[in-house]
C-alpha cells in the first residue's frame with residue numbers, strides 16, 4: 001500500500017500539470033490554475049480519510065475541515081447575507097466536519113471500505129461542483145475535475161501497490177481490486193454511498209440545467225429561519 005507522502009507527491013504532481021494546462025492551454029486565470037492544482041493535491045489523500053487511527057486521519061480531518069468551508073465561502077456569504085453570519089456559518093461547517101465528521105467516520109467506516117471506491121470519487125467531485133460558487137460552469141468543472149483526478153491518482157496508486165513482483169510474474173496481494181471498486185462488502189455502506197451519489201447527481205444535473213432544479217430555500221428565507229432560532233440574535 002502506498003504511503004501518505006507517496007500519495008501526496010503523486011497527486012500534487014498531477015495537480016501542478018492540471019493547473020498549468022488549465023492556465024496556459026484553456027485560458028483559466030493563474031489563481032484558478034493554482035487552486036485546481038491545490039485541490040488535486042489534497043484530494044490525493046481523501047480516500048484514506050477513513051484510516052482508523054494515526055497521522056493520516058488527523059491530518060486529513062483538519063485539512064478537510066479547513067477546506068470545506070473555504071470552498072463554500074461564496075455560498076455561505078449568500079446564505080448568511082453579511083460577512084459576520086457567513087463567518088459564523090463557516091465556523092459551524094468547520095466544527096461539523098472536524099469533530100462530528102471524524103467521529104462518525106471512526107464509528108462507521110472500515111479502512112479501505114467504500115471510501116476507496118469509484119462512487120466515492122464521484123461524490124467528492126460532485127460535492128465540489130455543487131459547493132463551488134462561480135457563474136462560470138467551466139470553473140466548477142475544472143475544480144470538480146481536479147478533485148476527481150487527485151482522488152483517482154490515489155486509487156490507481158493503491159492498485160499498483162497491490163501488485164507484488166515475484167521474479168518475473170506479477171502476483172496480486174489481498175488488496176488487489178479493492179481500491180477501484182463500485183461496491184463494498186457492507187450493504188448499508190453500499191446503500192448509503194449510492195443514495196448519496198444519486199442525490200448529488202440529481203442536484204448537479206439540476207444545477208447544470210439538464211433537469212429542473214430542485215427547490216431549495218431562498219437565502220432570505222434561510223436567514224429568516226436562522227434568526228428565528230432562540231438566542232441567535234445575541235450571538
Ligand SMILES: [Zn+2]
Nearest residue numbers: 047048154158
Ligand atoms: Zn489508500
